[in-house]
Amino acid sequence: MEYIAKTAALDKETANCVIVGLFKPRQLSPSARKLDTLYRGKLTRACQRGHAKATLGQATTLHNSSRSKHEHIVIVGCGEAERFTTHAFHKALSAGIQEAKKCNAANVINSLVELPVKDTDLPTRVQISVMAGEAAAYRYTHTLPKAGKDRSPLKKMKFLASQASELDSLRQGRKFGKAIASGMAFAKDLGNLPGNLCTPTYLAEQARALKKEHPKLQVRVIEEAQMKKLGMGALLSVSSGSAQPAKLVTLEYRGGAPDARPSVLVGKGITFDTGGISLKPGNAMDEMKFDMCGAASVLGTIKACCELEIPMNVVGVVACAENMPGGRASRPGDVVTTMSGQTVEILNTDAEGRLVLCDALTYVEKFDPETVIDIATLTGACVVALGNVPSGLMCNDEPLVEDLYKAGDVSGDRTWRLPLWEDYQSQLDSNFADMANIGGRWAGTITAACFLSRFTEKYRWAHLDIAGIAWHSSGKQKGATGRPVPLLSQYLISQAYPQEH
Numbered sequence: 001m002e003y004i005a006k007t008a009a010l011d012k013e014t015a016n017c018v019i020v021g022l023f024k025p026r027q028l029s030p031s032a033r034k035l036d037t038l039y040r041g042k043l044t045r046a047c048q049r050g051h052a053k054a055t056l057g058q059a060t061t062l063h064n065s066s067r068s069k070h071e072h073i074v075i076v077g078c079g080e081a082e083r084f085t086t087h088a089f090h091k092a093l094s095a096g097i098q099e100a101k102k103c104n105a106a107n108v109i110n111s112l113v114e115l116p117v118k119d120t121d122l123p124t125r126v127q128i129s130v131m132a133g134e135a136a137a138y139r140y141t142h143t144l145p146k147a148g149k150d151r152s153p154l155k156k157m158k159f160l161a162s163q164a165s166e167l168d169s170l171r172q173g174r175k176f177g178k179a180i181a182s183g184m185a186f187a188k189d190l191g192n193l194p195g196n197l198c199t200p201t202y203l204a205e206q207a208r209a210l211k212k213e214h215p216k217l218q219v220r221v222i223e224e225a226q227m228k229k230l231g232m233g234a235l236l237s238v239s240s241g242s243a244q245p246a247k248l249v250t251l252e253y254r255g256g257a258p259d260a261r262p263s264v265l266v267g268k269g270i271t272f273d274t275g276g277i278s279l280k281p282g283n284a285m286d287e288m289k290f291d292m293c294g295a296a297s298v299l300g301t302i303k304a305c306c307e308l309e310i311p312m313n314v315v316g317v318v319a320c321a322e323n324m325p326g327g328r329a330s331r332p333g334d335v336v337t338t339m340s341g342q343t344v345e346i347l348n349t350d351a352e353g354r355l356v357l358c359d360a361l362t363y364v365e366k367f368d369p370e371t372v373i374d375i376a377t378l379t380g381a382c383v384v385a386l387g388n389v390p391s392g393l394m395c396n397d398e399p400l401v402e403d404l405y406k407a408g409d410v411s412g413d414r415t416w417r418l419p420l421w422e423d424y425q426s427q428l429d430s431n432f433a434d435m436a437n438i439g440g441r442w443a444g445t446i447t448a449a450c451f452l453s454r455f456t457e458k459y460r461w462a463h464l465d466i467a468g469i470a471w472h473s474s475g476k477q478k479g480a481t482g483r484p485v486p487l488l489s490q491y492l493i494s495q496a497y498p499q500e501h
Helices: 030-038 042-048 086-102 122-137 145-149 164-192 200-213 224-230 233-239 285-308 353-367 380-386 398-411 422-428 444-453 485-496
Strands: 002-007 015-023 059-063 070-077 107-110 156-161 217-222 247-254 263-273 313-323 334-337 343-346 371-376 391-395 415-417 461-465
Touching (some): 002 122, 002 164, 015 030, 030 042, 030 070, 042 070, 059 086, 086 122, 086 398, 122 156, 122 164, 156 164, 164 285, 164 485, 200 217, 200 247, 200 263, 200 285, 200 313, 217 224, 233 334, 233 353, 247 353, 263 285, 263 353, 285 371, 285 485, 313 353, 353 444, 371 485, 380 444, 391 398, 398 415
Parallel strands (some): 002 156, 015 107, 263 313, 263 371, 391 415
Antiparallel strands (some): 217 247, 247 313, 334 343, 391 461
């Protein structure tokens, strides 16, 4: 979609559709009042008759003559003005754009960016709007030859400035929004691909393709032979039952000073997870193609950084493998030696994500990182605890927690902290190795993070369990969400531009 920022009066600018806001009780937004005057009280009458309501996220369309400047007016309920937070803005915006799609509007004026959103400036509101527009227009087409015909009707979204001084803010928000949305779409495409196409080798190829587009990016692919030399016994134990070789891919984006320490993102890239010898039930096993969404989010975030030419150093690491049962597969009870030298008793081969991550987390010490964030669809227990709203956050650094919380609030891609107390570590005790790879039935999300914490003591680290938010499981929405690309991108943007974000 094309996003246009211009100085123009709403009553002079032509569009198929205008999206405006309505607060309780029947309080029209500034642009809505202008249209109400232009169309002789039409919006006021719709409110008085109960057609248009201020309930948050409820959208109503008023239709005009095809000869008018605005064929459709979408009135979106915004709830109470004093409670209009970033989260509420996301909800209202999504409702408005979906209603505009129902009108088959190609040219839309988005006036919601004028609304007063708590703790949010104009560039951020535009950024969120562009991301919402791209999400509404997204279509997966790779294995659907006919899907190309089912395009979104939305072609243009306009943001109108009342004065020229606002144009820079509109353009800045557009720039950030387009880059993050591009990263999200990339992550969605990778996640939605089936496991027979999206293999560890394919993910490595996608990283190399990114390098061709962006000269500031350096890509290295570590093969199994080199992993063996490095002592990555945990990662290799996961791929041992598969015909697909594991890959450890590093993407180094250098946009900052040569001696500046990088922020490192580490993604779990299990391109298909059968559970291995600890075989999963057949029901919904097709969704295990999404077990590489952590890796996809790292690739998507790196893509966003490249498109923004963000002035900092960022390293992405994706640990890719396929977890299959086979004659060479790991068995429950096997003991493997990690790159760190610590040994692990594999009690459950379906707890494989932490095995690929632990070697990757040891490997990233070589970058002398400022921070490390790993992203993984790690535990079903996280879905039980938090549902599909936030990702689970466990961290060994308080300022990093605060930074991720703030990034989540701005982007709408929120996270929630769970404890990482020493009390839980004993659940990983083993009689035959330094630790077991599972901690029993209770607090599964936390004990998984406790396992990873034993490989992250040399740097500031956060773990994001995205099992509940990486994909939708059913209906028309079934597919990858592209999260947490918005969270990660916003975090990096805030680090790179601390005064602006």
